[in-house]
Amino acid sequence: MSRSTVYRHWPTPAAVLAALIDVAPLPPGEASGDLARDLHAAVDQLCDRLRDRPVGAFLQALIVAAATDPAAAQLRHRYVGDLLAPFHTVLRAAGVAATDRDDAVAAIVSPLLLDALLLDRPAARTRAHRIIDSTARRLTP
Template sequence: MTRPGRPAGPTDDTTTTVLTAALELLLTEGAAALTPQRLHTVTGVSRSTVYRHWPTPYAVLAALIDVAPLPSQEPTGDVAADLHREVDLLCNRLRDKPVGGFLQALIAAASLDPATAELRRRYVGDLLAPFHHALRAAGVARRDREDAVAAIASPLLVEALLLDRPAGRTRAHRTADEVLAKLELVRA
């Protein structure tokens, strides 16, 4: 038996409309623009729908992270090639909008709203997950994986997000090779 009333969630079209507009607002005006009233004004989606499903900028950011496409690649068995591929993908993501811009907006939002720091950590974790996956497939222990991913990816994040310059792809490839040599997974 079906009960009359409101549907459980917004339609796919409504979600796409709101989140597409939200991403554009985030990239051009920052997280403060992600209010239900502003999303209603920009999209024409009813205020009650926006308030019900995305009542706060935090909720909008969380929804954007949920739909962020991060293609997963299966490890090839060549851990060096896999890490080089992931370095290239991360460099490209940091260079291009919306990933680089989204991450910069998350960092800015987290400085104003401490709760958003959790979303920033989650998003960065999603960006770094393929590195962990490649190293896990090569049999690298968790603690060593954490150190290896930090050594490879941290300079890329610093360059792209703090220094506002292209991420050092060649240096990151070299670092990946050095990390693998220390882990005795490849020859130096």
């Protein structure tokens, strides 16, 4: 496909990225009601996306584009929000307070994104599961 064909449909690079983000979210999984099990399912889905789909490369492209284009910065926030949404949904359904929810999501997801984006290695699924188990014990009365 030529560049002119792409720009006929999307006038700017940010518009191309926005169109890709529109098709990126995955449908939410079925909740079991068990906090740890549902978080494990969400982390497995994210690890699969980081491994099988160009999520890491796409985020890297958004980071580069955001350095010079404020619209791309907004897209980066939107895309990362979509990646984090399943974790927030699970924690919200479990009645976890917003502050604890944000901390738990950061603790679970940050190492995975560090692996994928900065260290060029597979997301450490086993480590993420250990973090989930620890977090779920802390958040469950």
